[in-house]
Amino acid sequence: MKILHVAPLWFPVARDSPGGIETLLAGLVDEQVRQGASVALVASGDSQTAARLEAAVPVNAVDAMASGGIAEYTYLEQEALLRTLALADEFDVVHSHLGTSAFALSGIPGLGPRLLHTHHNEVTPDLLGFVNRNPGLWLSTVSQRAADQLRAAGGRNLDTVPNGISTDAFPVAERPGDGLAFLGRIESAKGPDIAIRVALEAERPLTLAGPIIDDEFFAERVRPMLGGTVHYVGSLGHDDKCALLAASVCTLMPSRVEEGFGMVAIESMACGTPVVSSGRGALSEIIDEGVTGYSAEPEAMVERITWAVSLDRRAVAEHVRRRFGIEHTADAYLALYERGPRVGSNR
Numbered sequence: 001m002k003i004l005h006v007a008p009l010w011f012p013v014a015r016d017s018p019g020g021i022e023t024l025l026a027g028l029v030d031e032q033v034r035q036g037a038s039v040a041l042v043a044s045g046d047s048q049t050a051a052r053l054e055a056a057v058p059v060n061a062v063d064a065m066a067s068g069g070i071a072e073y074t075y076l077e078q079e080a081l082l083r084t085l086a087l088a089d090e091f092d093v094v095h096s097h098l099g100t101s102a103f104a105l106s107g108i109p110g111l112g113p114r115l116l117h118t119h120h121n122e123v124t125p126d127l128l129g130f131v132n133r134n135p136g137l138w139l140s141t142v143s144q145r146a147a148d149q150l151r152a153a154g155g156r157n158l159d160t161v162p163n164g165i166s167t168d169a170f171p172v173a174e175r176p177g178d179g180l181a182f183l184g185r186i187e188s189a190k191g192p193d194i195a196i197r198v199a200l201e202a203e204r205p206l207t208l209a210g211p212i213i214d215d216e217f218f219a220e221r222v223r224p225m226l227g228g229t230v231h232y233v234g235s236l237g238h239d240d241k242c243a244l245l246a247a248s249v250c251t252l253m254p255s256r257v258e259e260g261f262g263m264v265a266i267e268s269m270a271c272g273t274p275v276v277s278s279g280r281g282a283l284s285e286i287i288d289e290g291v292t293g294y295s296a297e298p299e300a301m302v303e304r305i306t307w308a309v310s311l312d313r314r315a316v317a318e319h320v321r322r323r324f325g326i327e328h329t330a331d332a333y334l335a336l337y338e339r340g341p342r343v344g345s346n347r
Contacts (some may be wrong), residue, residue, distance in 0.1 A: 001337060002038045004091040005029055005051070006084050006098055009076045012060045013047035015169070016237035018185075018211045020263040021097055021120050022047075024329075027166045031330040040091070042083050054087060056080040062211070077101050088114075093337045100127070106137055113341055116140060118161070119150075121260040122281055128153040138341040140333075142261040143282035157342050162286075163261050164329030167321045169238070170270035173246035174313050179205035180305070181248035181273070183241065183264045186222060186232075187213040191254035191278070193221040194298050196230055198252060202302045205229040206252075207244055209236045245271040250308045253277035254298055262286050269293070269320040272313030276304045286324075292316045 005028075011019035015026045025041070026049065032039050033050040041047065045055030046063075056079040057064070064070045081102060088094050094115045096102040106112040118140045119127070131137060132154040140159045141147040147160045180199050184190040192208050199206035206229065212218045226232055236244065245251060251268035253259075258281035265275045265283060269292045277283045279295025287293040291311070294304040 001093065001334070002091045003032060003040070003337065004084070004087055004094045005039065005041045005043075006080060006094065006096045006102065007041060007043040007047070008098060009044050009057055009080055010061045010073070011044075013041060013043045013049055015048070018235045020163075020261065023263055024120075024163045024165075025097065027164065027326040028329055028333070031166070031326045032334075035330060035334070037334075040087065042080050042087070054083055056083045081105070095333070095337075100130070103130070103134075103137065113138075116336065116341075118142065119146060119260070122146075122258040123149045131155045136341070140336060143285050145282055145285060146260065159336055161329060161332040161336065162324060163263060163266070164324045164326040165263070165266055165270060166326050167270045167317070167324070170242055170267060170317075171246050172270075172272035172313060172317045174272065176249050176273065176313075177205075177247050179207060179248050181244050181251045181268070182206060182208045182210075182253075183236070183244070183251065183268075184210045184253070185213045186210050186218050188217050188221070189255065189257045191256050193217075193225070194254035194256075195252040196222070196225045198254065198298060198301045198305075199230065200225075202305050204249070204305070206231070207248070208232045209234065209241070209244060211235045241267070242271060245273050248273050250293075250305050251275045252301070253283060254301065255280050255283065257281070259283050265293075266320055266324045269316050270324075272317040274308040274311045274313075274316055276301050276308055288319065292319055 007013050007025050011017045011022045013022045013025045017023050030050045039051040041049050041051045042054045042056050044060040045058040057076050061073050061076050088111050096117050106115050116138050123146050131150050135154045135156050138157050140161050142163050144160050147158050182195040245268045255278050261282045265286045268275050275293035277295050296304045
């Protein structure tokens with residue numbers, strides 16, 4: 001089978017990427033190549049992949065913006081769409097991870113029935129309205145919650161394929177330190193300030209890692225709390241990320257928003273490190289209560305941390321291996337590609 005993946009351009013597709021979708025694609029694309037598929041990837045030129053890389057732009061958007069090379073993401077995404085259109089006829093399936101900007105491609109005769117859109121983010125009222133008006137759009141979601149919401153809006157061409165990781169790449173530490181970890185974008189939505197408050201109340205050290213997305217939020221809500229037992233270490237590559245997760249007694253994910261999935265959760269659990277989260281969105285599906293972690297409102301998180309510490313770390317890692325191994329994700333998408341859309345028309 002010939003497969004063309006289309007990635008967002010915010011970050012490079014790579015194992016070390018700070019982007020969740022880009023991290024997923026690094027593992028998924030390589031696994032599909034390993035399984036014998038002919039795979040190409042439309043992404044930024046600094047991506048790292050075993051597939052044939054079709055660079056829509058030379059450098060990812062975040063780095064290009066930081067260097068002053070560009071001011072807006074929209075035009076880069078148009079480059080990805082144009083590259084996809086130029087290549088589409090070569091492939092049996094075009095698998096878009098761009099979200100709404102690629103939906104209109106499904107109206108192109110000959111391409112629509114081969115174009116799968118995976119929705120990685122939260123479900124919004126506007127998306128529900130779009131799906132209601134276009135119920136035949138071929139969609140997959142990464143959580144059952146999102147699929148149920150879209151079906152309730154009238155979607156009739158929906159499947160769920162949970163994200164996965166290469167679990168062998170995440171070492172398990174049975175005797176971690178006593179500290180907590182927070183990995184994610186440094187912005188209000190992810191709740192790093194909540195993680196700080198919880199850690200201080202729990203009287204445990206906290207290490208925060210991830211790209212600063214909102215400078216004002218960081219300056220006002222995070223930086224003043226740094227020092228003592230609270231440290232910010234910037235964005236981490238794969239090895240450093242694994243070292244932090246494996247050395248932590250628990251990972252905090254106090255998101256304020258409905259999470260579309262939560263790659264950090266399964267990465268943490270693959271290291272044997274349980275997760276205490278807000279349970280918002282797909283986090284309630286990913287975390288098995290009392291097995292791999294707990295969900296709670298911020299005021300109850302300190303107590304849940306004490307519960308999480310007693311969980312069997314080997315059992316946490318094995319549970320994630322069974323549920324979220326990248327080979328399961330690749331197999332599920334292959335079955336979806338081979339079956340194709342349930343209905344023949346986008347309308």
